[in-house]
Structure formats: C-alpha cells, structure tokens
Amino acid sequence: MKKLSIIMCGIFTILSVSTFSSFSQSNKIGVYASGKAETDLIVASSMANSMNARLYTTKGYSRNVLTEKDQIETLYVVGGPDSVPEEELKQLPVKKIVRVSGKDRYQTSIAAYKLLEGKTKEGKRVNIVSGIKLEDSVSASTSGVPTILLDIRSKDNIKEVSNLLAGKELVVVGGPMSVPDDLLAQLKAKRISGRDRYETSKAFYDEYNKDRTLAISADSRIRPTVMKANEEYLKGNGLVLKEFNLYLNGQKGYFPVYQCEKYYNKFSVDFKKVDSMKKREPSKLKMDLMIKIDGRRYEFLMRSIMDTNNPVDKEIAVRIDGREEVVLDKNDTLTESISQSFREIYMESTK
Structure with missing residues (x-):
C-alpha cells in the first residue's frame, strides 16, 4: 500500500x-x-x-x-x-x-x-x-x-x-x-x-x-x-x-484546503454516531491510523477501514481517546460512510 x-x-x-x-x-x-x-x-x-x-x-x-x-x-x-x-x-x-x-x-x-x-x-x-x-x-x-x-x-x-x-x-x-x-x-x-x-x-x-x-x-x-x-x-x-487532523503511523498529514470543511462536517456527523454506540475495553490491536476531531481521537487499523471487504479482519475496531473501543459492523451504512471518506482522501493524495 x-x-x-x-x-x-x-x-x-x-x-x-x-x-x-x-x-x-x-x-x-x-x-x-x-x-x-x-x-x-x-x-x-x-x-x-x-x-x-x-x-x-x-x-x-x-x-x-x-x-x-x-x-x-x-x-x-x-x-x-x-x-x-x-x-x-x-x-x-x-x-x-x-x-x-x-x-x-x-x-x-x-x-x-x-x-x-x-x-x-x-x-x-x-x-x-x-x-x-x-x-x-x-x-x-x-x-x-x-x-x-x-x-x-x-x-x-x-x-x-x-x-x-x-x-x-x-x-x-x-x-x-x-x-x-x-x-x-x-x-x-x-x-x-x-x-x-x-x-x-x-x-x-x-x-x-x-x-x-x-x-x-x-x-x-x-x-x-x-x-x-x-x-x-x-x-x-x-x-x-x-480541529481536524489525520495521522498515519504517527505522522501528521494535511487535507487539501478546499476539502477540509467538507470532511470535517462529514466526519463530525459520522463520529457522533460512533460515540453513541456500545463501548468495550481497549484491545491489544496496534492501530496505525488516527483522526482527531475537536480534541477527540479515533484510531483504526488502516487496512480494515480502507477495505471493508477484507476477510482477514472480521471486525473494525475504533479506539476512542485510547481508553475504550467500539466495534463497527462491516455491512453497516455508517461503516461504509466512514470508509468511503478515508478512501476519497487516500485517492486525493495519490493522484
């Protein structure tokens, strides 16, 4: 990748x-x-x-x-x-x-x-x-x-x-x-x-x-x-x-300025839904993708969020502020919305 x-x-x-x-x-x-x-x-x-x-x-x-x-x-x-x-x-x-x-x-x-x-x-x-x-x-x-x-x-x-x-x-x-x-x-x-x-x-x-x-x-x-x-x-x-930043393996990236407001608004809506879901104790997964929205951190395994059809990862875990996790259903519309946003950003950066 x-x-x-x-x-x-x-x-x-x-x-x-x-x-x-x-x-x-x-x-x-x-x-x-x-x-x-x-x-x-x-x-x-x-x-x-x-x-x-x-x-x-x-x-x-x-x-x-x-x-x-x-x-x-x-x-x-x-x-x-x-x-x-x-x-x-x-x-x-x-x-x-x-x-x-x-x-x-x-x-x-x-x-x-x-x-x-x-x-x-x-x-x-x-x-x-x-x-x-x-x-x-x-x-x-x-x-x-x-x-x-x-x-x-x-x-x-x-x-x-x-x-x-x-x-x-x-x-x-x-x-x-x-x-x-x-x-x-x-x-x-x-x-x-x-x-x-x-x-x-x-x-x-x-x-x-x-x-x-x-x-x-x-x-x-x-x-x-x-x-x-x-x-x-x-x-x-x-x-x-x-506040709206994205990190991969600890390295901070920047969105194209003309896309910032669009993705901020979209992610803000999606992650408010994530915040309302049932939480569990954080797992031992080593996350490599993190997005920060107004002081709140959400971490993922990049391969799972970028490819929701990946059969290796049976679930998509979202770690919130390093303290708790939410598990997303791969077939859920919320999961597809979040994944699609990340894929769009990735495509924008690799044109």
Whole structure:
C-alpha cells in the first residue's frame, strides 16, 4: 500500500493615508502579500476585509491568482521588497500599486493601520496580536478590524503602539503566552483567548462576528486559514477554526484546503454516531491510523477501514481517546460512510 501523504491542499506610488476616504468593492482594489510571510498575511487579511477587497498572495501560494479578469485598478502590497520583489509587481495586471511597508513586520502593521485609520466601519476598534506567537492571533484576520503586530520584547515598539492607539478600543487576541497580563494592563486592552487556537477562534467569533453566518475552516495552518478568512468575510461569513487532523503511523498529514470543511462536517456527523454506540475495553490491536476531531481521537487499523471487504479482519475496531473501543459492523451504512471518506482522501493524495 502506498504511504498516505496528504498535502493541504505597474506604477509605484508612495503610501498616502489620504488615498481614500472610504472603501467599497466598486473601487476595484486588492491586497497582496507574500505567501511566505505569515505576519504580513495576518495584517493583509484584516486590511483586505476592512477595504472589502480580495486578498492575493505571491505566485504559488494561493488559489486566488491575480489575473486581468479581476480588473484590479489599485493593489495594496503589504511588505517590503524582500517579501514581494518589485520585479514581480511589475508583471501584475494592475494600474496602480501602493506598497504598505516599514522596516520590519511591526512597522508594516503600523503603516497598514495608518492607511485604514478612520476609514473602517469598526471605528475605534483595533486588534493587537503578538508578532512572534501567531497560532492564536490568526483569529484576528477573520474580522474587518485593523490589526497591529506588537513586539512584546521592545519597549520602544510598545510605547509607540500605546501612543498611536490612545483612546482606541484595543483587543488583544491570544493568551498570556502571547501578550503577558502586565502588558495587557499597560495597554488598557481587553483579551480574547481560549485554551487553544480553536477556543480562541470561537471566542473571537462570538464576540465580533456573531452577526455573520458561521463558516468553518478545518485547516490549522496560517496561510490557507487566512486566505479562507478573507473569502468568507467577503461573502458575509465569520470564520471559526476547528480541529481536524489525520495521522498515519504517527505522522501528521494535511487535507487539501478546499476539502477540509467538507470532511470535517462529514466526519463530525459520522463520529457522533460512533460515540453513541456500545463501548468495550481497549484491545491489544496496534492501530496505525488516527483522526482527531475537536480534541477527540479515533484510531483504526488502516487496512480494515480502507477495505471493508477484507476477510482477514472480521471486525473494525475504533479506539476512542485510547481508553475504550467500539466495534463497527462491516455491512453497516455508517461503516461504509466512514470508509468511503478515508478512501476519497487516500485517492486525493495519490493522484
């Protein structure tokens, strides 16, 4: 059997804060950032959402490839020439390019904030995220609120941000490991966080996106989550990150990003049925396939779940959180549904 390997799927102008008095999709504007620079992407996503604009990344990192049919007239590029080279920008089919950047990721986020200041419907609200620990702070990219990266190691940066945002409603996204409590008090900010990135994502949605339709991303990587956040925001949806991973022989794999929500929804329904079935003590079987859904682990023998017609395995045992097992009937529709999902994922990874 093949090893299961799942792959996730010009004119240059100087930045002027007075470029626009307001933003709308009719302005035919876009936001562009490097697919490698996750910090720039988080800033770019909230910036794009605030502008009601589509987010694009450098070639090879996004399904949102910028082409002539997008009819983008003004493109805001988040990050300096080291992140997005000027030679690359000259090849893009846009009329005007505005680079939004500073000497580092922190100054770049400040430049983006200054461009947006007073021009978003969110008014005085500003998100503060750590420029070092990004797992929780990706939630900030799901809103249309300007986002500033904070260097918690730099007194100068903290002072600059405090002065710049005096009188604003500040929201720190992430726990004390990202932004310590004493710094939170110094900024006079509110904290939104949970036990992990998934709880933080849900808490952020409940606070600031609950008026929007809930959409789900089952991909925990930053770049595809940020891109999906922008896509959903423009549809009027708020995004929540759900935990959904698959492991073979202890090795973590990724689903194609465009399939994540589909399989998360399908497996969530199927495994709720598994949870309701009669349990037994765990056997001595050595499982090699595991799927994790919102903190709950389900383990299988791969050969049994991939081929329900295999006569060697008379039963399909599902081990739950390593403590108990459920036995599935090979002829049951639930067993076929789960098996079919795994087979589809396998075929996707071996095309």
